[in-house]
Amino acid sequence: MAPRSPAEQQSVTGRLTATLQRAIVSGKLRPGEALPSERALAEQHEVNRSTVREALRRLEALGLITVRQGGATRVAEALLSTSLAALPELVASGGRLGLKVQEDLHELRGLLLGFCAERAAHLADPASVARLEQLAAQLAQPGLTPTAAQALDFEFFEQLVRVTGNQLLLLFTQLVKDVYFRAPKRFLGLYGERFSAEHHARAVAAIRARDAQSAGEALRAYAASALSPPHRKAH
Amino acid sequence: MAPRSPAEQQSVTGRLTATLQRAIVSGKLRPGEALPSERALAEQHEVNRSTVREALRRLEALGLITVRQGGATRVAEALLSTSLAALPELVASGGRLGLKVQEDLHELRGLLLGFCAERAAHLADPASVARLEQLAAQLAQPGLTPTAAQALDFEFFEQLVRVTGNQLLLLFTQLVKDVYFRAPKRFLGLYGERFSAEHHARAVAAIRARDAQSAGEALRAYAASALSPPHRKAH
């Protein structure tokens, strides 16, 4: 849908949207706080009010602001309202909320990976299994760069989700991918020295053997191991 | 965020947005098909082009259309792009895709209910457990109307999610709620004669006893039982 980082900034509206979004997501503008009026924003950023309005319309659709005729436009009380579209930016910003959400995302990813593996063990056709095996084999190659490993890992996850046929999970996959690609450096560490494709291989073998339980466990273990690095907070 | 059915239709932009959204989601306009030009839409609907543009901006943010300067504005190839915001409308429309997504949503709901129950068994404080018990007790009352039962069920789910502390799950809860409230009649059947709060009670008891496995199983069983009604397709 809406173009991301580079493309988004080619249009006047896109630039303004990005600027305001950063201000909100980074906390420069706090939840509940009122934005300047449309006319003021237009003057400050030297654009037309129509342009400001289009940018605000996007932020509104992202659930980042609430607009009321007559009253001031305010930063939404609960960022993360109904839309997940703003999530990549939120995590990339690295704020408190961003980090928390990043952890939550990892948690869900682990759960869903396990689920997908179980379903795949029941549903996978030979062609899909072969594709998964191929990806797992590529992941096991020595000397893989972190970037390449990450790409393969994502493709593995996506293929697994496709097997389940669940459209919403596919959407979730896309979301995770967006988050990661938005702040790649933050996550590449996971694919460094200590990365191992062992779990993937175990999972695929279990899927081929139609052993749902083992498949699920393998990928849950993988997700758990990937969670250990830097971001770890006390409970 | 954006006002729903009644409120959304009070502004000119809101009415137009709703009209176009219905046309897209219902399949009147097919994926990939080009919309009329902004100028044509403005004339057809007897509104200003600016108004049309604001409506299109919303649909774009929902991921329902793709806009390219110079080229035509088209219905997105893959409805369900990155945004879940259009989902309630999609399910309410009752099209093929809507029904499929409805099933997928149920599937995920079951998975997540079970997960939440397990987490809750580990994390729940006494106050939260008490609140869950209260809700379960209310659900067990005889003579509950389907509407009331549904409301309580949702509150139960939401409370459970809150205990886990996962922000994204909270978002998911909200999404499920939106979908249900958008087409209530479609789902109220689940809370009719055969509805039983037995699973809820079992889950709460297990949570109190810190028995994660039983808690998870209870709610997974509940979700599975709720899945049986009308919408059931061959694989």
Next chain:
DNA sequence: GGGCCATGGCTGGTCCGACCAGTTAGCAGG
């Protein structure tokens, strides 16, 4: 005749300035 490319007429993007419609805060009167 076939292929290349200039161009005109479409598309959306931005700007301007005006007026309508709610909200709110402050002032006047009770």
Next chain:
DNA sequence: CCTGCTAACTGGTCGGACCAGCCATGGCCC
């Protein structure tokens, strides 16, 4: 002090103009 009106905000809609990118058409060159 409280009430109620009003004026000065806020966002919402309008219209019309021009800029910028895409694309199909048609003429030119090979």
